[in-house]
Amino acid sequence: MSQPVSRHDRVLPTIGIIALAAGIFAIDVITPLEVSVSILYVFVVLVASSIYGRTGILVAGLACEALTLIAHPLSPGDPWSHWSLIDRVIGVVGIAMSTLLVMRNQSTMDALQRSEAFLVEAQQLGRTGSVGWRDPRGEQYWSRETWRIYRYEPGQTAPTLAAMLARTHPDDRRLLEQTIEKAFREQTGFALEHRLSMPDGETRYVRIVTRIAREWAGEAGIVGAVMDITAARRAADELQRAQSDLARVTRATTMGQLAASIAHEINQPLTGVVTNGHTVLHWLNERTLNLDKARTTAERVLRDGERASGVVRRIQGLLMKTPPQATDIDLNELIGGVLDLLQTELRLRDVAVQTELAPALPAFLGDSVQLQQVVLNLVINGADAMSEVTSRPKVLVVGSREGDDGEGVVFVRDSGIGLDRETVDKIFSPFFTTKARGMGMGLTICRSIIEAHGGRLWASPAEPHGAQFQFILPNKAHADL
Ligand SMILES: Nc1ncnc2c1ncn2[C@@H]1O[C@H](COP(=O)(O)OP(=O)(O)OP(=O)(O)O)[C@@H](O)[C@H]1O
Ligand SMILES: [Mg+2]
Structure with missing residues (x-):
């Protein structure tokens, strides 16, 4: 895309344009050629368009019109003859039309440039580049942000699948290749998240989303977006880590509380079991033998034992929370x-x-x-x-x-x-x-x-x-x- 040249760099081209216009003027004045010479001024307008903005092109166009009009009475032959006048008018109209067309073209170019600048800016802010390709192994189109995401300088390498794979994490290469081959084979788009391995050893994450596009002169190709999702991915990992830390802390706290209440709940029946156990032994002693009393006390031991296991069962039930919903x-x-x-x-x-x-x-x-x-x-x-x-x-x-x-x-x-x-x-x-x-x-x-x-x-x-x-x-x- 042509860029208007800076003021400093315009001096030489401007001298060149004036010399070109003067040369055409001289030919016009010296030779009997008319229309053909006037048409040469179109070059002056075209050259001006690559150096100046719209005003500069207009000035160059008007200057060429002035020169062609001034040259008319000075050129050899009868300038006022019928055909000579028609020739001159055609020349004047030709220069005017080309000036207008070039000016319009310049406006379109300006709009396009502006829109591309916005797009580049937006892609950079959104960390999303665009990519397009027709043949799985062939050359692709990469936007500036895509080059940045893959950390290549434009021109450093050909934008191809091979270049993408060279930056892809070794464990994800096969997956990327297979996904792309499948997309071309089955003519479908795809969405794939994978890791990149950068030359400095850093691991980054990208998400590629594509669709099949048939807009390219009837030929099917793939267009897509390459999103750098490293920041989002790291934030999600961080969040997950924080959540699991939190869960661990919560669990430890709950465990502490639970342990205290379990100790309390179980200690009571256990104390009963021990005390009653001693009593049973006492009633079973030869000197104090009393089987009835021993039996009753043994039943108390059983009761306390049941109570302790009931506590455990209750805790299990508590941890299961809700009754099943089928x-x-x-x-x-x-x-x-x-x-x-x-x-x-x-x-x-x-x-x-x-x-x-x-x-x-x-x-x-x-x-x-x-x-x-x-x-x-x-x-x-x-x-x-x-x-x-x-x-x-x-x-x-x-x-x-x-x-x-x-x-x-x-x-x-x-x-x-x-x-x-x-x-x-x-x-x-x-x-x-x-x-x-x-x-x-x-x-x-x-x-x-x-x-x-x-x-x-x-x-x-x-x-x-x-x-x-x-x-x-x-x-x-x-x-x-
Ligand atoms: N896949 C496994 N391989 C080897 N040992 C296992 C496996 N799963 C469980 N265990 C053993 O069984 C024990 C009890 O597991 P359980 O899930 O009941 O409790 P935990 O994992 O230790 O603690 P939590 O209550 O937090 O789950 C474990 O501590 C471990 O020794
Ligand atoms: Mg477990």
């Missing part, structure tokens, strides 16, 4: 929802999640909030079990399948520290935990929820490492919710 559940959707929720948490812990979902599962009856709580607990436990693993990838597989009798099975398999024979018997007991910050209630609550759904939850070792937790939900016909 609705139709799509287990795959439920798993997807939980994994979405934990996406950032798992990414921060370097856990790779794989899903093995059965394609056509029937709906099961259950309480979606409670079942989500179960899957969430199992996934968090799996991630916890892998937190100290460094010698192998931390892979968590979450899947679903249909059992032989039409029941729904959900499994969560990790590659963590696994379960030894002794622990496996204890993990479902209340308050059993091997974690510094654990409460040991997760699996107890999960088992109560699943049993309340008429199902079963159990653990087994996974091959070659880790543990697998599975639960089954009865099919609708057998659901007793």
